[in-house]
Amino acid sequence: MLVLGIETSCDETAAAVVQRTGKGGSILSNCIHSQIAEHAAFGGVVPEIAARSHLARLDGLITQAMEEADCNWSGLDAIAVTAGPGLVGGLLTGVMTAKALSASTGLPFFGINHLEGHALTPRLTNALEFPYLLLLVSGGHTQFVEVRDAGEYRRLATTIDDALGEAFDKTAKLLSLGYPGGPQVEQAAKEGNPRRFDFPRPLSGKEETNFSFSGLKTAIRQTANKLAPLSNHDAADICASFQQAIIDILLDRTAKMIRQFDNVHGKHDRTLVIAGGVAANKAIRLALEQLTDEHGWSLVAPPPQLCTDNAAMIAWAAIERSDRFSPSGFDLAPRSRWPLDEDAAGLIGSGKRGVKA
Ligand code: KG4
Numbered sequence: 001m002l003v004l005g006i007e008t009s010c011d012e013t014a015a016a017v018v019q020r021t022g023k024g025g026s027i028l029s030n031c032i033h034s035q036i037a038e039h040a041a042f043g044g045v046v047p048e049i050a051a052r053s054h055l056a057r058l059d060g061l062i063t064q065a066m067e068e069a070d071c072n073w074s075g076l077d078a079i080a081v082t083a084g085p086g087l088v089g090g091l092l093t094g095v096m097t098a099k100a101l102s103a104s105t106g107l108p109f110f111g112i113n114h115l116e117g118h119a120l121t122p123r124l125t126n127a128l129e130f131p132y133l134l135l136l137v138s139g140g141h142t143q144f145v146e147v148r149d150a151g152e153y154r155r156l157a158t159t160i161d162d163a164l165g166e167a168f169d170k171t172a173k174l175l176s177l178g179y180p181g182g183p184q185v186e187q188a189a190k191e192g193n194p195r196r197f198d199f200p201r202p203l204s205g206k207e208e209t210n211f212s213f214s215g216l217k218t219a220i221r222q223t224a225n226k227l228a229p230l231s232n233h234d235a236a237d238i239c240a241s242f243q244q245a246i247i248d249i250l251l252d253r254t255a256k257m258i259r260q261f262d263n264v265h266g267k268h269d270r271t272l273v274i275a276g277g278v279a280a281n282k283a284i285r286l287a288l289e290q291l292t293d294e295h296g297w298s299l300v301a302p303p304p305q306l307c308t309d310n311a312a313m314i315a316w317a318a319i320e321r322s323d324r325f326s327p328s329g330f331d332l333a334p335r336s337r338w339p340l341d342e343d344a345a346g347l348i349g350s351g352k353r354g355v356k357a
């Protein structure tokens with residue numbers, strides 16, 4: 001099965017062609033235009049600029065993805081497009097393009113939940129078997145999810161305030177390190193002392209498996225204000241101490257989730273998957289690898305370029321869904337909010353931004 005994927009939910013315009021090969025998949029092309037430079041001056045994604053940029057770039061990226069994959073329309077089996085969650089202007093650009101392509105070629109199209117793309121990536125890259133425990137950490141979400149099958153997800157824990165990527169981005173903004181903040185904070189942390197500041201680890205050491213990051217953000221702001229003007233050395237120490245607090249929080253929650261999962265599914269050959277943009281962070285990956293080792297689990301982390309937003313994961317999600325679900329109809333409407341587990345109860349304050357995945 002050969003599928004063209006389209007992703008326009010936030011600040012990456014992307015198109016890719018993916019083929020099913022045995023149990024996993026093969027990425028024949030994976031083209032991405034990052035809009036970082038277009039938003040950098042504003043310190044975050046500007047929805048109107050994002051929508052216009054997707055519109056200007058998407059056709060060219062699709063042509064490029066088809067050419068790089070050496071593929072023509074008659075060779076494709078389906079078109080996949082992110083239909084949510086995300087910024088609605090960008091989603092409309094992608095969904096309307098997919099519908100137009102479907103109408104003109106006669107190919108079926110699948111509207112895909114962007115989070116499902118992240119959740120199923122380890123099956124594309126590692127042919128991982130269901131079920132597995134997913135830690136989804138991105139600009140808009142921080143969740144533990146039990147991935148049971150394509151289309152079957154149970155949210156086990158979530159954030160009650162900010163998302164983890166948002167905490168990285170806000171820390172970077174406070175320290176004037178630029179946007180997006182995750183990679184900048186990780187880079188600066190390498191030069192800093194992780195023990196200089198004892199930042200809070202909200203909700204740690206309790207029975208709680210949910211996350212909270214807003215107290216951490218306040219502590220960082222207070223520290224930065226106290227030290228102002230900050231030297232590069234101070235900023236590096238703040239980044240290192242912040243990242244250490246994040247790692248401790250993730251280790252605390254992951255250890256609890258592993259115990260819960262073992263109790264339900266038994267202790268054998270279990271896998272933790274880390275996905276979403278923050279999963280590109282090497283220090284976090286290393287810490288989780290040690291933890292999973294200690295518990296007799298394995299860690300699967302997709303390659304960094306498949307952790308951040310891309311269209312290969314969208315094409316792959318459609319390949320997986322095509323076994324169990326019908327294609328979308330032309331009445332498909334993009335959804336700015338679209339939880340992976342529709343039955344999960346909302347938590348006060350959680351996902352309040354709700355525009356990034
Ligand atoms: O999944 P993603 O590419 O986009 C959506 O949120 O949909 O995730 C982006 C988030 C941003 O908040 C970015 O700062 C964060 O992932 N991120 C990182 C790193 N690379 C990207 N956070 C920490 N360390 C990184 N190396």
Ligand code: ZN
Pocket residue numbers: 114118138276277308309356357
């Ligand atoms: Zn994402």
